[in-house]
Amino acid sequence: MKTAIVIGAGIAGLAAAARLQSKGYQVSVFEHRPYAGGKLTQIMVGDYRFDAGPSIFTMPQYVEEVFSECGKNPKDYFEYHMVDEICRYFWEDGTQLSSYCDIDKFSKEVEDKLKTDSAPVRKMVQKNKFKFESVGNIFLRRSLHKVSSFTNFDTLRAVLRIPRLQLFQSMNQVNSRLKHPKLVQLFNRFATYNGSNPFQASSILNLVGHLELGLGIAMPKGGMHDISQSVYKLALDLGVKFHFGNKVDEIILENKVAKGIKVAGESKMADLVVCNMDVHYAYEKLMPNAAKPKKVLEQPRSSSGIVFYWGIRKSFPELLLHNAFMTEDSAKEFDCIFNKKTITEDPTIYINITSKHVAGDAPEGGENWFTMVNVPHIEGQNWDEIISKARKSVIAKINRILKTDIEQFIEAEDVFEPRIIEARTLSHKGSLYGISSNTRTGAFFRHSNFSRNIKNLYFCGGSVHPGGGIPVCLSSAKIVADMIPNAV
Numbered sequence: 001m002k003t004a005i006v007i008g009a010g011i012a013g014l015a016a017a018a019r020l021q022s023k024g025y026q027v028s029v030f031e032h033r034p035y036a037g038g039k040l041t042q043i044m045v046g047d048y049r050f051d052a053g054p055s056i057f058t059m060p061q062y063v064e065e066v067f068s069e070c071g072k073n074p075k076d077y078f079e080y081h082m083v084d085e086i087c088r089y090f091w092e093d094g095t096q097l098s099s100y101c102d103i104d105k106f107s108k109e110v111e112d113k114l115k116t117d118s119a120p121v122r123k124m125v126q127k128n129k130f131k132f133e134s135v136g137n138i139f140l141r142r143s144l145h146k147v148s149s150f151t152n153f154d155t156l157r158a159v160l161r162i163p164r165l166q167l168f169q170s171m172n173q174v175n176s177r178l179k180h181p182k183l184v185q186l187f188n189r190f191a192t193y194n195g196s197n198p199f200q201a202s203s204i205l206n207l208v209g210h211l212e213l214g215l216g217i218a219m220p221k222g223g224m225h226d227i228s229q230s231v232y233k234l235a236l237d238l239g240v241k242f243h244f245g246n247k248v249d250e251i252i253l254e255n256k257v258a259k260g261i262k263v264a265g266e267s268k269m270a271d272l273v274v275c276n277m278d279v280h281y282a283y284e285k286l287m288p289n290a291a292k293p294k295k296v297l298e299q300p301r302s303s304s305g306i307v308f309y310w311g312i313r314k315s316f317p318e319l320l321l322h323n324a325f326m327t328e329d330s331a332k333e334f335d336c337i338f339n340k341k342t343i344t345e346d347p348t349i350y351i352n353i354t355s356k357h358v359a360g361d362a363p364e365g366g367e368n369w370f371t372m373v374n375v376p377h378i379e380g381q382n383w384d385e386i387i388s389k390a391r392k393s394v395i396a397k398i399n400r401i402l403k404t405d406i407e408q409f410i411e412a413e414d415v416f417e418p419r420i421i422e423a424r425t426l427s428h429k430g431s432l433y434g435i436s437s438n439t440r441t442g443a444f445f446r447h448s449n450f451s452r453n454i455k456n457l458y459f460c461g462g463s464v465h466p467g468g469g470i471p472v473c474l475s476s477a478k479i480v481a482d483m484i485p486n487a488v
């Protein structure tokens, strides 16, 4: 039987393992941590359960597809529902605005709450859909590093549409056509969904807005953790073997062919190796003597985050599953994160409360607040100072907007921050999404899903093509599995 080794049990590693097992390989996954899921895991803080990393879930069909393409019924593994009122936005002047996937509801909300014409919003939503439909299939479903990806109808159509894709304008330039500053801010925020800066990233990234406002947000029945656990269960059912608490030290290379791995001093051989760990560390630590794709590895990394997991012994009916407390000065916030590599005193705060949907995530009458601010990736900062400053700013802003004294209700607390993110998930510089999309050519400089120089070595996950975020990582696993022939 042909064999495959997967390094890392992040969501992409799990999906790649299941897909390859169903293609006839005997797959073994080696994972440094004692659990499956990587960033997509959960933690308990006191009596409160938290999804530790991702909280926004788009394109659930990419999860379902893993089961169906492995010959299983998705409903036997994974349940979710779509969220009607997607996110509630709060501003310091007392404005509250909810976003909806239903464009009529969203337009009415914009007119009622912002007292402005909603026509530009409708137009922007349409434009973002157009961008997604023009390039989504090329970018998300194929390797950008194979000639065959460019010789098909989808690519020809995208090329013909280039003049209308606004590739050479930034997200902020295009979103400024919304005119109302609160709407510009709301649409610019989608850049942060892959750790980028809307003042630098090409407006093609506005297609991320379509994933949320056009296709909708989903919520797994038991929280985000269900996503990784359901794919883990699928992999187990198919016969994948897992080795937790096993940090891979080396990818064994012979004459530019990947032959296996070294873990805890032992060699494990296989017909092919799939690397789900951060590609930067894979070259640096596991293949120090291999030729490095320098330009690719030196691309600017995405932002990181500080998350305060707060068990709150009070309930706030004005908050939803997803909430964003907006900064008064977006330009300054992005300048701080991406240029000054620090944080502003008035950060945008994202609060995710799964206990609004998942009974048991918080004790009766309480709520589990995943409270996050975007911060730069690690670049020699004094993180203790930044975290303490962030905590103060976050509490002050929440108090101003909700007219409360939140600290007295925090009865359980933990913090997730760039140094912990780097140590726990071995992500280079603690970045959340691999490399950012801040350069116009960034999409083409993500590492490919295979090695050009080393045979039988493949890559999936947030640090390689197509990039970070759950659906995108799942795509990388599909691209890898599709390029590997059946074992039988």
Ligand SMILES: Cc1cc2nc3c(=O)[nH]c(=O)nc-3n(C[C@H](O)[C@H](O)[C@H](O)COP(=O)(O)OP(=O)(O)OC[C@H]3O[C@@H](n4cnc5c(N)ncnc54)[C@H](O)[C@@H]3O)c2cc1C
Pocket (backbone or CB within 6 Å): 007, 008, 009, 010, 011, 012, 013, 030, 031, 032, 033, 037, 038, 039, 040, 052, 053, 054, 055, 056, 057, 058, 246, 247, 248, 249, 276, 277, 278, 305, 307, 421, 424, 425, 426, 427, 432, 433, 460, 461, 462, 463, 467, 468, 469, 470, 471, 473
């Ligand atoms: C705070 C936070 C918020 C986020 N919010 C969202 C969101 O709302 N929506 C969204 O879609 N995405 C979000 N993301 C991004 C998303 O979590 C990631 O893009 C995705 O989970 C990455 O999956 P991955 O397959 O690349 O692997 P990872 O989750 O990065 O896992 C890689 C695994 O490899 C293991 N590993 C590394 N090196 C080795 C080695 N040498 N040997 C063995 N094992 C090794 C690690 O232990 C880890 O388990 C967020 C991330 C974080 C941290």
